[in-house]
Amino acid sequence: MYASKVFSRASNQGSRADDSSVTTATVNRRARRWVYRWLDRAHTALYPMRCRFCAAPASAGLELCRLCAAELPWLDSHCRQCALPLVNAGEERLCGNCLRHPPPFQRARAPFRYSHPVDGLIKSMKYGADLAAARLLGDLLADYLSRRQVALPDALIPVPLHPRGLSQRGFNQALELARRLGVPLAPHLVRRGRQTPPQSRLGGRERRHNMVGAFEVTARRMPAHVAVVDDVLTTGATATEITRVLRRAGAERVEIWVAARTHQPDR
Ligand SMILES: [Zn+2]
Ligand SMILES: [Zn+2]
Structure with missing residues (x-):
């Protein structure tokens, strides 16, 4: 309920804004997305995910390696x-x-x-x-x-x-x-x-x-x-x-x- 109120207020403001501010907002959003994706990739390359039990490289996007996964109960x-x-x-x-x-x-x-x-x-x-x-x-x-x-x-x-x-x-x-x-x-x-x-x-x-x-x-x-x-x-x-x-x-x-x-x- 709270979130929907926030979104409806934001969209009302958006409808009043002129075209140039909408375009600037879109460009800013795209730039932010690009920067955060790049930072995400850099972080993964520098600090690859590790198994939380043995610190071996993780597998399948989980904080777990194949050997430890096989040994789970x-x-x-x-x-x-x-x-x-x-x-x-x-x-x-x-x-x-x-x-x-x-x-x-x-x-x-x-x-x-x-x-x-x-x-x-x-x-x-x-x-x-x-x-x-x-x-x-x-x-x-x-x-x-x-x-x-x-x-x-x-x-x-x-x-x-x-x-x-x-x-x-x-x-x-x-x-x-x-x-x-x-x-x-x-x-x-x-x-x-x-x-x-x-x-x-x-x-x-x-x-x-x-x-x-x-x-x-x-x-x-x-x-x-x-x-x-x-x-x-x-x-x-x-x-x-x-x-x-x-x-x-x-x-x-x-x-x-x-x-x-x-x-x-x-x-
Ligand atoms: Zn492990
Ligand atoms: Zn039973």
Whole structure:
């Protein structure tokens, strides 16, 4: 809303300006673009991107080399629905939890197990304001979804933080991950209704109670296919509660997209 006001004021001023000032502005903009592109190229030539784990030359535009990428804890074998790591199961089996109590979301997708060094990247992003780690994790998640040809949702919703939590941390890690996925964001469809104690300090049953009533839908119309982005899927308490709220508001298909899945049982 704020941005659109700014743009409409700028365009009104533009319509009043004469042709010569428009031409000068265009030339200035082109010159700035040329200078910044040149500086960008010079910077890349002087300081080529390095792997953040071993300092070898980076690959594929990521802060990661091929060897370190191959050694990441890729989640190859997991439950089809909740992505719980399973031994020798491929990607088509359901875990015992999903067979007994299917979660309300259709499918969780996670490129990694929550173990070294991905756990360190996530902690660094969350507690160290390491936005480069967020960019790397987001790009790896985007690459994983693209390689699996996952259907794009109508709306991408980063799990919201309570305003007080947001002001303490300064950023929402789920939003920083979601920004890298190349899908239009809809962060204002849902808000945090109340502040809850951090899930990481609670057990499975407490986590479920903690999340009840934590989210409120703020949109009048809910898109049919929604993907919710978060950093980690642990017990599934947050994913389950936000899915319930979205389904009640009219979403037909909800997926959970996270950077990493823990080994802990889903419920
Ligand atoms: Zn490396
Ligand atoms: Zn499962």
